[in-house]
Amino acid sequence: MATNSISKTKSKVLTRTFGALSLALLGLGSGIASAEESAVFAGVEVGYAASAFENKITVSATGFNQSQSAKYSGDGVKYGLVVGYKQFFTPHFGLRYYANVSLHHAELKSNTVARDYGWKTKVNGTLINYGGNIDALVNFVANDALDFGAFLGVGVGGMTWMGKDLDDHEDYAQSLNSAWSLTSTGLDVALNAGVRLGVGDRHGFELVARIPFIKTTLLDESGSGVIQGAQVNAKLVNYLSHTYAITARYTFSF
Template sequence: MKKIIFILLVIMLQAEAEPQTSIKLIASLDGEIHSLKEQIIKNGGTPEEYYPNKKYIESHYPNASEEKKRQLMQKYGRADSKSGIFMGINAGYGSLFNDYIDGHYNQTTTTIDDLKNQRTGVLNSPLKLQSNLYMFGGKLGYQSFFNPYFGARIYGDAMISTGNIKNKDDGTKIGSVIYMLGALNLDLLVEMPLDRRYRYFVGGYFGIGFGAMILLDSADKEKMKPLLKDTSYSSDNVLWNTLLQVDYTFNAGVAFTINTKNRLEVGAKIPWNFLRLGLESPAKYQNASGDSKTLESKDIEFKRSVIWTASYIYLF
């Protein structure tokens, strides 16, 4: 909580300091512009104002009055000031679920009795596991506003977390997990100004993300014994040595922009599909005699919940 308060104080102080810095910078630039105008006049030229969007406005609004065109140039100039490279930090919270049913894959995919009745026979099942995780990470990308109200962004983000694995039936901690999620995202942005100077905005975003996740788990061997059919077997892992799969996400949230450059977001990464790549290694159980039993990965169903996120983003 102290860290959050500190970050908010820094943002507020920066918000107060930036107008003064901007005024000094504008005054300096005005002096340089005035000097350049005088040099152009001395050389027999006529200085003209430059607007990056002038050609676009002239071609799309040919019948507009000069005053209307000037207003449009200012409006699109504000959109340009909200475009550029950005970097941010993320915090999040979500849950992971692993459900294991010994022999489930063979029972549902074959009609051959011998295969249908095959079991690994190492864990009592069904076994339902859950991990509630706090996550941290960052993002980097580029955003472009078409006008002061609508824009789009493309960016990569990554989050990492560690936490406990618990048996959902009795809440017993039986191990720990490391979870990483990275994605390439494309979002649409919507903002409405809160002041006439177009420095403060409230809005939202929605989009999609395509990424990958990796999960590594570690077993508490003593706590795992009640879950074993034969306690002479043990493993360093609970269900997974490694699990790597594609993660498809809907992104959505609300945002508040301070002084154009600072953006606070609260949102969600909503899973809508997963794709296993076959790059997975289930847990391997062994006994003192060297006998081993490896879990069938397709007997394990992995899911994740919505990941709720809070972000601070700075626009360069």
């Protein structure tokens, strides 16, 4: 009888223990299921960005060839919007697909060459950046309260530069040759990287670095003429580049 009683007691203990473990595992599973989920999202960002401009002119004639390049660099505020969809295949890995549009206001200052040749020593411009992006998302921490991880991806789109100083520069180019004009829009291919923190189901906070790879060729023109009986050739090349950007971003998942 005592043996049967002990066996029944052990059986009850094992049953209760198994039940407790089952509930714990169910709770853990529930926590995993409620980690970051696939969703549509939108966000805003603001931060710092740097850009550069190069104005290069080459003049050649018989027995003469001279080239001068004025380089400008500077920085300014950047702000923008993102909207897209994030898709998680596991609590720790997913992809997101999104569109971005941003504005970057920059004041670019030159080296001494611009001053020596009477060119502008400052160029102010506004960059509009737009395109599509895909990022890989990795969560190092994924639970009910928060998600923390990193992302790495690529963006492809366009960059359009505008501003009075660029209009003035086009006037300068046309003073050399009336057929010359600036192309203010170019291809943008950039690396996206950063860290991200998700709080609850809705709110996300990110530190984002974006590094574009391609310069925008504003002008690449050649011309020739006769000056004092000599054939003179001139070539003017202008580049604008968005060097990098670092922004803080807030996202809301629907």
